[in-house]
Amino acid sequence: MNTADLGLPVAVxxxxxxxxxxxxxxxxxxxxxxxxxxxxxxxxxxxxxxEGRRYGVVAGTGRVLDAVENFHFxxxxxxxxxxxxxxxxRTLDWLADYRFxxxxxxxxxxxxxxxxxxxxxxxxxxxxAVLLETVILSILNHDSAVAAAASRMAVAAGDRPLIEMGARxxxxxxxxxxxxxxxxxxxxxxxxxxxxxxxNIPTVGTSAHSFTLLHxxxxxxxxxxxxxxxxxxxxxxxxxxxxxxxxTAVEVAGPGLGAVRIDSGDLLxxxxxxxxxxxELGAQDTKIVVTSDLDEYAIASLxxxxxxxxxxxxxxxxxxxxxxxxxxxxLVARADNDAPDAPLRPVAKxxxxxxxxxxxxxxxxxxxxxxxxxxxxxVGTGPVPPELADRLLPVPLVRGGEVVAREPLDAARERHxxxxxxxxxxxxxxxxxxxxxPTESA
Numbered sequence: 001m002n003t004a005d006l007g008l009p010v011a012v013x014x015x016x017x018x019x020x021x022x023x024x025x026x027x028x029x030x031x032x033x034x035x036x037x038x039x040x041x042x043x044x045x046x047x048x049x050x051e052g053r054r055y056g057v058v059a060g061t062g063r064v065l066d067a068v069e070n071f072h073f074x075x076x077x078x079x080x081x082x083x084x085x086x087x088x089x090r091t092l093d094w095l096a097d098y099r100f101x102x103x104x105x106x107x108x109x110x111x112x113x114x115x116x117x118x119x120x121x122x123x124x125x126x127x128x129a130v131l132l133e134t135v136i137l138s139i140l141n142h143d144s145a146v147a148a149a150a151s152r153m154a155v156a157a158g159d160r161p162l163i164e165m166g167a168r169x170x171x172x173x174x175x176x177x178x179x180x181x182x183x184x185x186x187x188x189x190x191x192x193x194x195x196x197x198x199x200n201i202p203t204v205g206t207s208a209h210s211f212t213l214l215h216x217x218x219x220x221x222x223x224x225x226x227x228x229x230x231x232x233x234x235x236x237x238x239x240x241x242x243x244x245x246x247x248t249a250v251e252v253a254g255p256g257l258g259a260v261r262i263d264s265g266d267l268l269x270x271x272x273x274x275x276x277x278x279x280e281l282g283a284q285d286t287k288i289v290v291t292s293d294l295d296e297y298a299i300a301s302l303x304x305x306x307x308x309x310x311x312x313x314x315x316x317x318x319x320x321x322x323x324x325x326x327x328x329x330x331l332v333a334r335a336d337n338d339a340p341d342a343p344l345r346p347v348a349k350x351x352x353x354x355x356x357x358x359x360x361x362x363x364x365x366x367x368x369x370x371x372x373x374x375x376x377x378x379v380g381t382g383p384v385p386p387e388l389a390d391r392l393l394p395v396p397l398v399r400g401g402e403v404v405a406r407e408p409l410d411a412a413r414e415r416h417x418x419x420x421x422x423x424x425x426x427x428x429x430x431x432x433x434x435x436x437x438p439t440e441s442a
Contacts, residue, residue, distance in 0.1 A: 015067040016077050016098075019134040021086060027127050028091040036127035037338035041361045044106075044120035044140060044329050046113075050148075050322035052432030055423060057151050057416060058119055059181040060143030061109035065403045067135045068100050100128050101401035105394040107364075108405070110184050110416035112423065114377045116439040118362040119327065121394060126334065133329040141327050142174065143181040145319035149296070150185025151420060152320065153312060155428050156300040157186075161309040163204055164190040165291065166317030178317040184412045191311075199409055209263075212239040222252040232258035234289060237274070238265060246274055250281045259287040259308070267292060268305050275306035295320050296430055330357045346381070365391040366422075366437075374422050380442030388442075 030036035049056055073081075073095040081087050087095075102124020113119050120136065122129045153162060164182040167175035172194075179187075179195030189202040196203035207225055215221040222235055231253040237245035237260045249257055260278070262270050267290045278286050287308035295315035302310075315321075330349065335342035346359030360381030365388035369375045378388060397405040420427065427436040 013070065014072055014074060014077060015070045015135050016073050016095075016131075017080075018067070018138065019131060023131050023133055024081070024087055024091070024095075026130055027094075028087055030126055030130075031091055031094060034338075037125045039335040039338075039340065039342060039344065040124065040126040040129050040331055041333040041344060042122040042129050042133070042329055043118045043332045043362060044122075044136060044327050045116055045118055046325055046327045047355070048115050048326065049435050050145075050319075050326070053148065053152075053322070054427045054429065054433055054436040055112045055114065055148075055151075055420070056117075056325060057144055057147040057185055058107045058109055058111045058113055058140075059147030059184045059412075060139040060177070061106060061120075061397065062406065062409070062412070063139045063143065063177065063180070064104075064120070064136055065397060065406060067139060068104070068132060068398060069403055071098070071100060071132065071135065073098055094127070098128070098131070099401055100124065100132065100398070102128055102398070103396070103400065104398035106397050107393050108395050108415060109407075109412035110414070110419060111393065112416070112419045114435045114437050114439050116358070116379055117377055118364050118379065118394065120397075121361070122329075123361075125338075126331075137327055137329050139177075141324045143177055143184075144325040144327070145323055146178045146181035146317060147185035147416070148325070149316055149318075149320035149322070150182040150187050151416065152296040152430060153294075153299055153310075153316065154186025155420075156296045156303070156430060157310055158303065160307065161188040162186065163188065163289075163309060163311040164192070164195075164313075164316060165311045166313040167192040167194075169314040170317040175317065180409065182316055183409060184416055186413070186416065187312075187316075201409070206234045206261075207236055209236060209239050212236065218245055219248050219252060222249055226253045231256045234259040234261050234287075236261045236263065238262050238270075242270060242274065243277060246277050247281065250278070250283050250286070255282040255284075255286070257283055257286045259289050261289040261291060261311075263291045265292075267298075267307075268302060271302065271305040271307050300430055328357075332357065332359050333361045364393045365389075366393060367391065367440075368422075372422070373424055374437055375424075377437050377439045378442050379439060382442070385442060 078092050104122050106120035164179045164187045175192050176195045179190040179192045180199050183201050189204045191205045195201050212221040235249045271288055289309045290307050291311035294312045299310055333344040333346050348359035349357045362379055362381055363384055364379045366374050367376045367378050424436050
């Protein structure tokens with residue numbers, strides 16, 4: 001098979017090979033031992049938040065649902081596995097009919113989470129559930145890391161819009177997922193057209209320094225851009241001399257110039273100078289957009305500056321120093337035989353070095369104080385206390401193999417704003433600290 005013939009799609013026809021080989025070899029061994037059909041429960045959780053973070057953000061749930069729905073083995077994939085000698089004939093025949101027919105519960109996308117939160121629960125036979133481990137983790141770990149960084153940047157930015165501009169700083173398909181996660185976390189638009197096409201995220205973009213350098217003068221470049229895009233466009237003013245560029249920009253576009261963008265230098269100083277200059281030139285409504293290796297701390301440092309919008313790239317798509325959420329996918333309960341009604345019993349890994357897990361099929365609820373502010377993440381395996389019954393966090397995502405929780409991306413974005421707003425005020429601090437809510441066992 002020539003992989004070049006597949007092109008570079010935004011979505012893939014099958015997600016079955018987005019997995020580690022040992023998922024399939026475990027399946028083969030379980031089929032041989034007679035344990036493959038035992039009812040099993042896997043849970044996704046993280047043992048700790050990235051150092052210094054106060055909360056995590058669930059992102060990628062919608063992509064997980066797409067991945068589960070598209071997880072099937074066609075003849076091309078089965079041929080690859082057969083040619084490599086990875087699996088025996090019995091296992092390949094079993095995979096030919098594979099579709100996930102179990103249930104998935106999880107925190108809804110945009111919700112916040114803490115160490116030990118059962119972020120996603122996958123229930124089915126061992127055979128069908130174990131195969132989903134890698135693809136679920138790869139999506140949730142990446143997307144949640146980007147969304148958490150985006151959320152912190154949104155807190156730092158306040159009411160000022162944020163533009164995702166990281167496509168050139170990551171893998172081309174990861175860029176689409178990152179733009180989606182950034183939107184969930186609070187960004188307002190993206191420069192990546194594939195993300196706009198796939199997820200209906202607002203897209204923006206005007207010109208780079210190369211466009212200015214293409215022309216014989218900066219004035220010619222500005223004139224060409226205004227002639228093409230109108231006076232409401234954003235002109236990049238730091239290719240040569242900023243003050244001269246701002247003057248030229250207003251002369252070319254008039255006082256109705258939409259915005260100027262500053263991409264280098266001392267952004268705090270330049271923003272003040274440019275604002276004063278624009279006002280003096282009669283362009284009081286012209287906005288200032290700043291870019292240039294921003295992160296949440298740089299954005300916070302510009303809170304007092306006359307900045308109207310921020311564009312963020314590298315630090316956003318790499319999770320602002322934490323490119324993974326360190327989530328794991330662990331078997332927490334299973335039946336002793338393959339009878340559909342066989343009772344489940346807790347199972348757990350015992351390990352040195354902080355990698356032990358807690359057995360049992362879990363529920364989770366967020367307890368509120370008398371002011372309606374979250375004060376604890378409560379996780380249990382037994383009956384749900386009556387006072388927490390209406391505060392349960394996991395919702396059904398898949399029932400009997402059918403997706404039941406698809407929603408517009410804006411719903412996840414709005415949910416995150418509400419969830420973040422329900423946390424203690426200390427959650428908004430950018431300084432290093434522990435998780436803002438303790439995780440309590442019930």
